[in-house]
Amino acid sequence: MNATGMTATTSRRLGNAALPLLGIVLVVWSLLPVYHMAVVSLSPDDELFDGTLAPAHPTLDNYATVLSQDDYTVQFFWVQLWNSIVVSGFSAFGILAIGTLAAFAIVRLQPRWGGLLTNTALATYVIPLSFLAIPLYKTMANYNLLGTRAALVLATITFGSPYAIWVLSQYARSSIPFELDEAATIDGAGPWRMYFQIFLPLMKPPMVVVGIYALLLAWNEYLLAFLFLSDEEAMTLPVTLGNFLNSDQVPWNLMMATALLYALPPVIIYYCFQHNVSSGSTAGGVKN
Amino acid sequence: MLLVPRRRQDTTSPPVENARRGFRIDAPWVFVLPYLLGAAFLIAYPLGYGFWIARDPLNYLQLFNDPTYWGAAVNTLLFLGVGVNVTLVLALLLSGFFAIRRWWIKALLPVFILPWAIPSVSAYLSVHWMLNSENGMINTILRGIGFTSPPEWLNTYSWAITGAIVAFIWQWLPFWTLILLAARMAIPPSVYEAADIDGATGIRRLAYVTFPLLRGTYLTSTLLAAIWTLSDYNAVNFVTGGAPGDTTHVLATLGVDYAFEIGFVELGVSVGLTALPLVVILIVLLVSRLKKEAGGAA
Numbered sequence A: 001m002n003a004t005g006m007t008a009t010t011s012r013r014l015g016n017a018a019l020p021l022l023g024i025v026l027v028v029w030s031l032l033p034v035y036h037m038a039v040v041s042l043s044p045d046d047e048l049f050d051g052t053l054a055p056a057h058p059t060l061d062n063y064a065t066v067l068s069q070d071d072y073t074v075q076f077f078w079v080q081l082w083n084s085i086v087v088s089g090f091s092a093f094g095i096l097a098i099g100t101l102a103a104f105a106i107v108r109l110q111p112r113w114g115g116l117l118t119n120t121a122l123a124t125y126v127i128p129l130s131f132l133a134i135p136l137y138k139t140m141a142n143y144n145l146l147g148t149r150a151a152l153v154l155a156t157i158t159f160g161s162p163y164a165i166w167v168l169s170q171y172a173r174s175s176i177p178f179e180l181d182e183a184a185t186i187d188g189a190g191p192w193r194m195y196f197q198i199f200l201p202l203m204k205p206p207m208v209v210v211g212i213y214a215l216l217l218a219w220n221e222y223l224l225a226f227l228f229l230s231d232e233e234a235m236t237l238p239v240t241l242g243n244f245l246n247s248d249q250v251p252w253n254l255m256m257a258t259a260l261l262y263a264l265p266p267v268i269i270y271y272c273f274q275h276n277v278s279s280g281s282t283a284g285g286v287k288n
Numbered sequence B: 001m002l003l004v005p006r007r008r009q010d011t012t013s014p015p016v017e018n019a020r021r022g023f024r025i026d027a028p029w030v031f032v033l034p035y036l037l038g039a040a041f042l043i044a045y046p047l048g049y050g051f052w053i054a055r056d057p058l059n060y061l062q063l064f065n066d067p068t069y070w071g072a073a074v075n076t077l078l079f080l081g082v083g084v085n086v087t088l089v090l091a092l093l094l095s096g097f098f099a100i101r102r103w104w105i106k107a108l109l110p111v112f113i114l115p116w117a118i119p120s121v122s123a124y125l126s127v128h129w130m131l132n133s134e135n136g137m138i139n140t141i142l143r144g145i146g147f148t149s150p151p152e153w154l155n156t157y158s159w160a161i162t163g164a165i166v167a168f169i170w171q172w173l174p175f176w177t178l179i180l181l182a183a184r185m186a187i188p189p190s191v192y193e194a195a196d197i198d199g200a201t202g203i204r205r206l207a208y209v210t211f212p213l214l215r216g217t218y219l220t221s222t223l224l225a226a227i228w229t230l231s232d233y234n235a236v237n238f239v240t241g242g243a244p245g246d247t248t249h250v251l252a253t254l255g256v257d258y259a260f261e262i263g264f265v266e267l268g269v270s271v272g273l274t275a276l277p278l279v280v281i282l283i284v285l286l287v288s289r290l291k292k293e294a295g296g297a298a
Helices: A002-041 A061-067 A077-109 A114-125 A129-142 A149-175 A179-186 A191-202 A204-220 A223-228 A237-246 A252-272 A274-283 B014-019 B028-053 B057-064 B067-098 B103-112 B120-130 B137-144 B157-185 B189-197 B202-230 B234-239 B251-261 B265-273 B276-297
Strands: none
Touching: A002 A252, A002 B067, A002 B103, A002 B120, A002 B137, A002 B157, A061 A252, A077 A114, A077 A149, A077 A191, A077 A204, A077 A237, A077 A252, A077 B028, A114 A149, A114 B028, A114 B276, A129 A149, A129 A223, A129 B028, A129 B251, A129 B265, A149 A204, A149 A223, A149 B028, A179 A191, A191 A204, A191 B028, A204 A252, A223 A237, A223 B251, A237 A252, A237 B120, A237 B234, A252 A274, A252 B120, B028 B265, B057 B265, B067 B103, B067 B157, B067 B202, B067 B251, B120 B137, B120 B157, B120 B234, B157 B202, B157 B234, B189 B202, B202 B276, B234 B251, B251 B265
């Protein structure tokens, strides 16, 4: 009793000193690259190579340049932002549609092959996409879809839906009472009416989780967008960001301003839906 | 309300209808058709196509005589062995830190998850410029605290690969910390109370109660992290770009580099296929683990 009491006090004293220190280290660690992005984006051209921790004469000029597309590196900023939004929106819609339909079939209609399909979906969920990217590029060329945003949307939907099926079917199995289906069947409702009138309205909570996952998946995708989209007016924002590196004299301040603007929507979504994002990641696969 | 049927239809019985053969718009397979089409045209076909593209054994012979390939293989193993394990061990320790009930630790969590919320392209580009040896922020800080000749990060192999791995850890640490934090929070308090009564406190409680209960989540997380790391293209592509002299490539970036920079598509696909044994093992382990855990939860 005495011994344990002493260890507890000692560790508490130690903790009182060490914990705030750890806290400071974590804040610096987490913020440094983001702070750096902000500093560079606020630096005028002539201060870029000064190597200072904060700009001497901070300016919003770089943001003005990006937003008014006043440099050849950012001349398609708005249309590329729009492309990113469109690709994310269509991808999220497609992933939700495919995910809810498949989850409904597997869990509520209970076909014999339901387990097999779940396994297949899980296996495709964890396929390393970047090894499949080159054959996928050739495939899109065969389908005559190369260069179109549709190619990116279709690929994102295909690789995003296994996770959706997994999360949605777990929820459908555990949280929607099966008595509802029986009652609906007695009422004479077929599977499609059950899907639209009973299943979808009750699936809203996991659909928010999966929808956010899908939006961010599409918004953040670089490799496939880089391979599929070569025309500047069809590109999404991350491809343009990557292309900055090809310039002879990389305009780092413009690039960081663009990078920060591009990072803004996902950051806002994360903080508005923080609870949904983290509950989704726990439900998805690494559920305990 | 839906539980109470309003009107019973007792004359027509659905089973008769179900017995009818032929196409039915409400058959279960119709609901999964969109998924199956996507999987057939954009997963199965490219997968088969990939094997066909990389069918020439001479390509593999060329790879195995290519020091750049072996370098990329070693770097991939470094990402897997060091990157994944350091991330998960740190995440396990930090999940303990964030489980402490203090107001300022709670307030710290939103700051800590920022790296996960930032798109990786933005973050890695920022790190790339931070590591610039002349004007980068890291070396400015190092010179400021007295290092007269700080490392030339991206011009030295060992520093460049370290930079890429640390950037990768930076991005993924919040995600795995949250996963392990959630698993920790799911341990019922009664377990700790029982441990208290048995006299297990401090380190002993950690070793004999908390860790054994987190073991399943930790293993699944490690496997998932491994396969996502194997597949990661952005960290190396944007932090080092393979520099110096193509020494810091991983298999994911080298394949794309061979296929599109050099224009040797067959060789690029072959690079990815050499990782196949590892990928298959990871997928089989993962699918069985995920199924088991879902079964336990259902």
